[in-house]
Amino acid sequence: xxxxxxxxxxxxxxxxxxxxxxxxxxxxxxxxxxxxxxxxxxxxxxxxxxxxxxxxxxxxxxxxxxxxxxxxxxxxxxxxxxxxxxxxxxxxxxxxxxxxxxxxxxxxxxxxxxxxxxxxxxxxxxxxxxxxxxxxxxxxxxxxxxxxxxxxxxxxxxxxxxxxxxxxxxxxxxxxxxxxxxxxxxxxxxxxxxxxxxxxxxxxxxxxxxxxxxxxxxxxxxxxxxxxxxxxxxxxxxxxxxxxxxxxxxxxxxxxxxxxxxxxxxxxxxxxxxxxxxxxxxxxxxxxxxxxxxxxxxxxxxxxxxxxxxxxxxxxxxxxxxxxxxxxxxxxxxxxxxxxxxxxxxxxxxxxxxxxxxxxxxxxxxxxxxxxxxxxxxxxxxxxxxxxxxxxxxxxxxxxxxxxxxxxxxxxxxxxxxxxxxxxxxxxxxxxxxxxxxxxxxxxxxxxxxxxxxxxxxxxxxxxxxxxxxxxxxxxxxxxxxxxxxxxxxxxxxxxxxxxxxxxxxxxxxxxxxxxxxxxxxxxxxxxxxxxxxxxxxxxxxxxxxxxxxxxxxxxxxxxxxxxxxxxxxxxxxxxxxxxxxxxxxx
Amino acid sequence: xxxxxxxxxxxxxxxxxxxxxxxxxxxxxxxxxxxxxxxxxxxxxxxxxxxxxxxxxxxxxxxxxxxxxxxxxxxxxxxxxxxxxxxxxxxxxxxxxxxxxxxxxxxxxxxxxxxxxxxxxxxxxxxxxxxxxxxxxxxxxxxxxxxxxxxxxxxxxxxxxxxxxxxxxxxxxxxxx
Numbered sequence: 186x187x188x189x190x191x192x193x194x195x196x197x198x199x200x201x202x203x204x205x206x207x208x209x210x211x212x213x214x215x216x217x218x219x220x221x222x223x224x225x226x227x228x229x230x231x232x233x234x235x236x237x238x239x240x241x242x243x244x245x246x247x248x249x250x251x252x253x254x255x256x257x258x259x260x261x262x263x264x265x266x267x268x269x270x271x272x273x274x275x276x277x278x279x280x281x282x283x284x285x286x287x288x289x290x291x292x293x294x295x296x297x298x299x300x301x302x303x304x305x306x307x308x309x310x311x312x313x314x315x316x317x318x319x320x321x322x323x324x325x326x327x328x329x330x331x332x333x334x335x336x337x338x339x340x341x342x343x344x345x346x347x348x349x350x351x352x353x354x355x356x357x358x359x360x361x362x363x364x365x366x367x368x369x370x371x372x373x374x375x376x377x378x379x380x381x382x383x384x385x386x387x388x389x390x391x392x393x394x395x396x397x398x399x400x401x402x403x404x405x406x407x408x409x410x411x412x413x414x415x416x417x418x419x420x421x422x423x424x425x426x427x428x429x430x431x432x433x434x435x436x437x438x439x440x441x442x443x444x445x446x447x448x449x450x451x452x453x454x455x456x457x458x459x460x461x462x463x464x465x466x467x468x469x470x471x472x473x474x475x476x477x478x479x480x481x482x483x484x485x486x487x488x489x490x491x492x493x494x495x496x497x498x499x500x501x502x503x504x505x506x507x508x509x510x511x512x513x514x515x516x517x518x519x520x521x522x523x524x525x526x527x528x529x530x531x532x533x534x535x536x537x538x539x540x541x542x543x544x545x546x547x548x549x550x551x552x553x554x555x556x557x558x559x560x561x562x563x564x565x566x567x568x569x570x571x572x573x574x575x576x577x578x579x580x581x582x583x584x585x586x587x588x589x590x591x592x593x594x595x596x597x598x599x600x601x602x603x604x605x606x607x608x609x610x611x612x613x614x615x616x617x618x619x620x621x622x623x624x625x626x627x628x629x630x631x632x633x634x635x636x637x638x639x640x641x642x643x644x645x646x647x648x649x650x651x652x653x654x655x656x657x658x659x660x661x662x663x664x665x666x667x668x669x670x671x672x673x674x675x676x677x678x679x680x681x682x683x684x685x686x687x688x689x690x691x692x693x694x695x696x697x698x699x700x701x702x703x704x705x706x707x708x709x710x711x712x713x714x715x716x717x718x719x720x721x722x723x724x725x726x727x728x729x730x731x732x733x734x735x736x737x738x739x740x741x742x743x744x745x746x747x748x749x750x751x752x753x754x755x756x757x758x759x760x761x762x763x764x765x766x767x768x769x770x771x772x
Numbered sequence: 773x774x775x776x777x778x779x780x781x782x783x784x785x786x787x788x789x790x791x792x793x794x795x796x797x798x799x800x801x802x803x804x805x806x807x808x809x810x811x812x813x814x815x816x817x818x819x820x821x822x823x824x825x826x827x828x829x830x831x832x833x834x835x836x837x838x839x840x841x842x843x844x845x846x847x848x849x850x851x852x853x854x855x856x857x858x859x860x861x862x863x864x865x866x867x868x869x870x871x872x873x874x875x876x877x878x879x880x881x882x883x884x885x886x887x888x889x890x891x892x893x894x895x896x897x898x899x900x901x902x903x904x905x906x907x908x909x910x911x912x913x914x915x916x917x918x919x920x921x922x923x924x925x926x927x928x929x930x931x932x933x934x935x936x937x938x939x940x941x942x943x944x945x946x947x948x949x
Contacts, residue, residue, distance in 0.1 A: 348841070357847030370835070370842035371828045379842070502778045768832070769777055771841045 195261040210252035210263055211239055220705065221265050222274060222307060224281075224299060224391055225340035226253040228707060229690075230349055233341045237277050238303065241265045249273055275307045281338050282309065283316030284363075285392075292336075292393050297701045299391030300338060321366060327375035328398055328552050329382035329545040334366045337394035343367060343386035350690060352665035353495065353770060355380045367394070379498050379770040381664075383491035383688045384545035384697015388708050397545045397698060400567045401577055407537040407566070408451040415537045416525070417452040418517050418597075419443060421459055421608030422543035422693035423571050425720035429700040430575030431585040436716025438724050441590020446578045447541075448591055456521065456597040458540070459604030461513030462488075462616070464520075464742070466603055466733040468510045468759055469613075470620040471750040473683060477654065481505050483674060483681035486613045488512045490550035491688030491697075493763060495664050499772050500671050501765030506684075509760040513607060514540045514547055515556050517597060518565040519758045524746045525597055540568045543608070543696030546688065555761045570698025599738035602725030609718035610662040610692035611639035614685040618649055618656075619732045625652040633731050641715060643690070644669060646681075656682040663690045668772060694718050776839055787837035790829050795819060799837045809840045816849055825856040861896045861903040862945050866920040868927075870909030873917040876928065881917050882906065884931035888938055901945050902938070 190205035197214050204213045214221050225236035232254045240249035244262035249270065252263075264270060282304055289295050324332040341358065344367060348354040355378050358365050369378030386395040407415045428439040447455045465488065476484050487493060487508040496503055511519070518538045526533040540547060550556060551565035558564060569577075578585055593599065603619055606612035615635045622630045637647045640660040649656045659681050661667040667686045673679045689695045691714035699717075702708050730736060747755045777783060788796045795818050802811035815838060819830050826849045835842040849855045867873075867882045885904055889897045896903045912918050915927030921941055929937070 354841035355843055357841075357843035359847050359850040361851055361853075370831070370846040500778075765778070768842065769779060769783075769836070771835060771839050772776060 193257050193259050193261075195257050195259070195263065197263045198265055204257060206256075208257050210241055210243075210250070210255050210257055210261075213257050214241075214252065214263070214265055219265050221252050222303060223253060224303060224338070225342060227342055227345070227389060227709075229709060230342060230345040230389075233345070236281070236338070236340050238274060238307075240270065240274060240277070242267060242270050271308065275309055278303050278307045279309050279313065280316070282312065283314045284318055285338065286318065286335055293396050293399075294393040294701075297704075298393065302704055303391075317363065319363075324368070324374055325398065327380065327382065327549075329548045330375050330380065330384060330387065331396045331398050332368060332375060333394055333396065334368065335394075336392045337367055338392060339365055339367065340391060341367075342389040342391065343395055346385045346389045350663050350665055351381070351383060351385055351495075351688070352668050352772065353379060353381055353383075353499075355770075356386065377768070379768055381491045381494035381498065381688065382546040382549045382697075383494075383664075385689065385709075387545065387697050388695075388699070388701075397570050397573070398548060399573060400548065400569050401573050403567045404539050404569060404577070407539070410537075412535060413537045414453050414529075414531045414535050415451070415539065416454045416456060416521050417447050417539045417541060418456040418458045418461070418514065418521070419447070419541045420514065420543055420693060421462065421605050421612075421721060422696060422699065422717065423541050423574070424724070425608060425694055425717040426543065426571055426699050427575060428585075429703070430572070430579075433586060434716075435703075435713045436720045438720040439585075440724065441592070442585055442588040444591035444593060445588040446583055446585060447574075449583060449588075450577060450581060452539070454525075454594045454597075455591070456517060457593045457600045457604070458513045458517055458542075459600030459607065460597050460736070460738060461515075461517035461520075462604035462607040462613075463600050463733040463736045463739050464516050464759065465510050465513050465607075465613075466616045466620045467739060467743075467750050468516075468755060469508050470617055470624050470733075472508055472510065473617065473621060474624060475751070477682065483657075483659075483684050484508050485674075486617075486683075486685045487761075488607065488613055489687045489689075489693075490544065490546035492664065492667070492686045494546060494549065494766075495667075495688060495770070497763055497766040498768070499770040500675065501769075502675060503671060504763050504765065506674065507763055509756075509762065511556070511759055511761045512547075512550060513604070514542060514565060514568075515550065515761070516759050518551075518556075520597060520742070520746075522564055523758060524742065528596065534562075537566045538564065540565050541571065541574050542568050543571050543693045543699045544689070545570060545697045547698075571696075571700055572698055575700060596738055596741065599736060601733055601736045602728040602731035603733045605721050605724045605728070608693040608721050609639070610641065610643075610687055611635075611645070611660045611685065612692065612721070613687075614638040614658060614660050614683065616733060617683065617685075618651065618658075620734055622651050623732065623734060625654060638685075639718075640666075641691075641711070641718075646670070654682075658682060659684040661685070662687040662692050662695075664688055672772075690714065691718065694721070777836070783836045787833040790833040791819065791837070792822065795822065796837060799834065803838060808838050809844070812838065812840060812845065812848055813852075816845075816855060820855060824860045825858055827857070827859070856894075858894075859896060859900070862901050863903070863922045863941050864920070865902055865904050866907040866910070867904070868908075868910045868912075868916070868918040868920070869906045870913065870916075872909070872913035876916040877931075878917040880931050881919065881929055881934065884934040885938075888935055901942060 221239045223239040225233045234251045234254040239252045241252045242264040319335045321334040344356045347356045407413045424440040428437040485506045522533040548568045603616035643666040645660045659670040694717035695714045835845040918927035
């Protein structure tokens with residue numbers, strides 16, 4: 186049993202506080218409801234203490250201390266606010282601004298930039314100095330992530346999230362002093378590095394030093410083109426987060442408003458990626474049964490393109506274990522250009538397929554040769570993130586919260602609750618178990634919820650009984666967590682049956698393309714992620730149909746088009762393959 | 773020591789080709805440590821001693837063989853002043869920028885070197901003969917302003933004498949091939 190920690194008494198701004206030994210000044214102040222301003226700090230990352238914005242006065246110390254990295258002591262007297270400390274803090278922010286571009290109005294982060302907010306809240310109202318500016322090239326060769334070192338304030342959050350949460354360690358600070366630049370080894374292009382395009386660097390960046398590659402222009406252009414039949418699909422995690430972009434509290438499901446907004450933007454058909462998810466489940470459950478008989482086990486899910494990239498660069502020996510199923514996005518796109526085109530009587534080359542994803546790695550997935558037509562033309566023509574869609578809706582001028590609720594279009598818009606929960610950690614596993622249970626036992630099963638696989642803390646290992654099988658399953662989100670499971674598979678020490686990996690913390694709800702958090706909240710705050718996941722579970726619970734096999738649209742698809750799960754046609758349209766890539770990552 | 777990458781034989785062979793057996797053996801020995809990354813600086817010293825600088829291929833080979841992320845290796849190499857990421861010329865020109873040399877016009881001497889060679893601090897001339905560096909006090913203030921070329925000290929030196937000096941070493945470089 187853990188030893189009970191000693192309690193420490195101190196004064197913060199005159200208020201007595203008692204906290205366990207080892208608590209930092211910042212944490213103690215947070216407990217009092219005092220939010221000491223901070224930039225480089227993030228609760229899930231190691232301490233850097235580099236920005237110095239969180240300084241406080243500690244009696245008798247004679248210098249200001251960074252509250253994020255000093256542990257409290259008995260009798261400590263802290264002042265977080267005094268004329269001197271406010272001035273010092275403002276000076277620090279001002280110095281950060283002195284060599285920052287003065288282009289807030291035209292910057293992608295305008296309005297939700299932490300540095301901009303910090304300048305306001307610390308009271309910077311004029312600029313005393315003009316510091317030297319960085320004029321470094323913007324690296325935009327990657328299809329997913331754009332690196333703009335001129336906007337970088339060297340807080341190091343991206344470096345830490347990449348190394349500590351994702352276990353990729355693609356970023357580092359290179360050089361010294363003013364010339365320090367954050368980037369991959371040798372400042373190579375992101376595409377020539379071990380980057381897996383997850384976009385968590387974008388999420389944690391307080392400014393616009395990392396951004397997704399914007400694809401909205403192509404989408405506007407296609408919509409305006411009368412020749413084109415523009416189809417859109419939305420991933421499960423979008424409906425759980427899009428409302429945040431319009432001031433709705435995190436965790437508010439906004440499926441109906443989202444559909445109406447898309448229709449008003451001018452899309453000719455609004456489809457649901459969840460149907461792709463239902464289809465993934467059928468194909469994956471079928472594959473699992475095959476693997477239980479013939480191997481190789483475990484089967485590892487393949488929906489997360491960041492994870493797929495990670496596997497190809499860091500764990501290529503696991504390629505035979507990855508499910509050959511395409512992601513729900515790529516399955517749905519393939520069907521839109523075949524099944525839907527046929528039914529609608531539209532020339533597939535005139536269909537422009539847009540996918541709204543919580544993910545920047547999906548931009549990369551769409552470009553992979555395996556996910557293109559034989560002539561090299563894309564099947565998913567454009568991928569935009571939740572953030573990009575929010576911007577399009579704002580640009581159009583819609584009052585999102587006032588929109589009436591719309592419904593997805595047939596024939597690729599009907600999905601079960603199993604498809605909805607794909608957007609959160611454990612969701613693919615839970616949906617697979619729902620389907621596999623019936624498939625194995627051959628009779629309807631009442632059990633719908635498998636809460637034991639919802640890996641809210643990042644990593645779960647458990648056993649689930651299905652018929653005569655006792656399946657050993659693992660679920661991980663955040664690739665550093667995934668390494669724990671993957672290393673066990675590589676070492677052959679434990680026999681798993683199914684492993685679900687989602688690259689991003691919390692799964693797709695915490696994807697690299699999701700809305701920035703409201704002012705004052707932490708990006709990737711577990712509470713926000715839980716609320717977004719909660720929205721998906723709420724949608725699932727509210728549905729009549731909660732098992733992928735019950736989806737009549739899926740039955741129709743198989744009856745009229747695909748044949749049976751795992752058929753040649755299904756393989757041709759719905760399955761893919763992977764290959765080892767260089768540079769090889771170091772795990 | 774266990775291999776943590778699927779292509780270990782390839783990594784070993786490639787690293788041996790790039791770094792040579794002596795350094796490769798040293799890295800393999802370092803990998804036996806509890807914290808191999810703690811030996812990174814020692815490895816980089818050996819690589820620079822052998823090659824004169826730390827090139828991209830060498831750094832990548834170190835990263836793979838030591839199994840330390842390439843970004844970390846390159847980041848460390850680029851942080852320390854001692855490490856050089858670009859090849860050095862045959863002769864290092866060290867212009868003393870200590871106080872005595874500075875007040876005696878070291879900056880003008882340095883400027884002349886830059887003009888003559890078309891390079892700035894830390895760079896190497898196109899012909900690969902000279903690399904220009906500034907240094908702190910060389911301890912020969914009586915000769916200020918002082919310049920070191922290779923292992924030889926020259927001082928006092930005026931900007932006008934810079935072209936003559938460079939010619940001498942260029943000739944020497946040609947003679948030595």
